[in-house]
Amino acid sequence: MKKVKKQSNQPAAEYDQQGNEFSQDETQQEIVPHQTLLRKSLGWTALTIVGLAILSGFFTTSFSDEGTAEEVVANRISNATEAGESLFEEETNANIEARDFEVTNAGGDGGEARMLIWDFNKVDLDEVAVLVDGVPVKEKLILSENAAAISIPVPSTVTVRGVKDLGGGISYAVKFPNNDTTYFNVVAAGQNNTYTVLPRP
Numbered sequence: 704m705k706k707v708k709k710q711s712n713q714p715a716a717e718y719d720q721q722g723n724e725f726s727q728d729e730t731q732q733e734i735v736p737h738q739t740l741l742r743k744s745l746g747w748t749a750l751t752i753v754g755l756a757i758l759s760g761f762f763t764t765s766f767s768d769e770g771t772a773e774e775v776v777a778n779r780i781s782n783a784t785e786a787g788e789s790l791f792e793e794e795t796n797a798n799i800e801a802r803d804f805e806v807t808n809a810g811g812d813g814g815e816a817r818m819l820i821w822d823f824n825k826v827d828l829d830e831v832a833v834l835v836d837g838v839p840v841k842e843k844l845i846l847s848e849n850a851a852a853i854s855i856p857v858p859s860t861v862t863v864r865g866v867k868d869l870g871g872g873i874s875y876a877v878k879f880p881n882n883d884t885t886y887f888n889v890v891a892a893g894q895n896n897t898y899t900v901l902p903r904p
Contacts, residue, residue: 769781769782769783772790772791775790775887776790776799776823776887777798777799779799779802779804779886779887779888780804780884780885780886780887781884781885781887782883782884782885784823784876784878784885786819786821786850786878786880786885787819787821787848787849787850788823788876789822789823789824789825789826789848790823790824791823791824791825799887799888799889800889801888801889801890801891801894801896802888802896803896803897803898803899804886804888804896804897804898804899805898805899805901806879806882806884806886806898806899806900806901807882807901808881808882808901808902808903808904809857809858809879809881809882809900809901809902809903810857810881810902810903811857811902811903812857812858812902812903813856813857813902814856814857814902815854815855815856815857816854816855816856816857816879816881816900817852817853817854817855817879817880817881818852818853818854818855818861818877818878818879818898818900819850819851819852819853819877819878819879819880820833820844820846820850820851820853820863820875820876820877820878821846821847821848821849821850821851821875821876822846822847822848822874822875822876823874823875823876823887824871824874826846826847826848827869827870827871828845828846828847828869829845829846829865829867829868829869829873829874829875830843830844830845830846830865830866830867830873831844831846831863831864831865831866831873831875831890832844832863832864832866833853833861833862833863833864834861834862834864835853835855835856835859835860835861835862836856836859836860837860837862840853840855841853843866846873846875850878855900857900857901857902858899858900858901858902859900860897860898860899860900861897861898861900862895862896862897862898863875863877863888863890863895863896863897863898864890864893864894864895865890865891865892865893865894865895866892867892868891868892872889872891873889873890873891873892874887874888874889875887875888875889875890876888877898879900886898
């Protein structure tokens with residue numbers, strides 16, 4: 704009988720010893736119970752930031768993807784320039800001449816499109832007027848880095864008329880978000896540029 708008791712006491716002692724070690728481990732782990740959660744959340748946050756950075760690289764473009772500022776303006780048309788984007792720090796027209804444009808895929812036939820217009824150069828507060836099918840919609844628009852939005856019917860003819868040149872020529876950019884295209888132009892005071900806005904085929 705005594706031998707049986709010894710055998711039963713021995714595992715009990717081992718169990719108590721293991722139980723004490725287990726309870727010590729538990730108390731040690733509970734000193735900072737939020738540490739594991741913090742590590743996990745930091746890991747997920749880091750992965751999310753990296754993922755967003757990669758995605759934004761796919762979807763975000765800039766005029767620099769099409770060359771230098773001079774090259775982009777010299778090409779006259781850009782698909783990577785953001786509305787309100789300034790290409791030059793000094794007043795320069797990159798030796799471009801006034802030109803009329805045909806704008807395709809501007810929107811649905813009989814619908815409306817948005818036209819954004821701004822100064823792509825150093826802002827010097829030049830003024831233009833905007834007419835749609837000969838009717839003034841903006842008689843005095845001061846060009847700045849903030850793109851002014853104008854709703855226009857599709858199809859239509861948009862005229863940008865130079866009103867006041869405060870030095871260096873009136874340079875401006877026009878963007879039609881529906882076809883994601885920006886047109887760079889210059890106009891002299893009293894002169895016109897026209898944009899023939901056409902619907903999607």
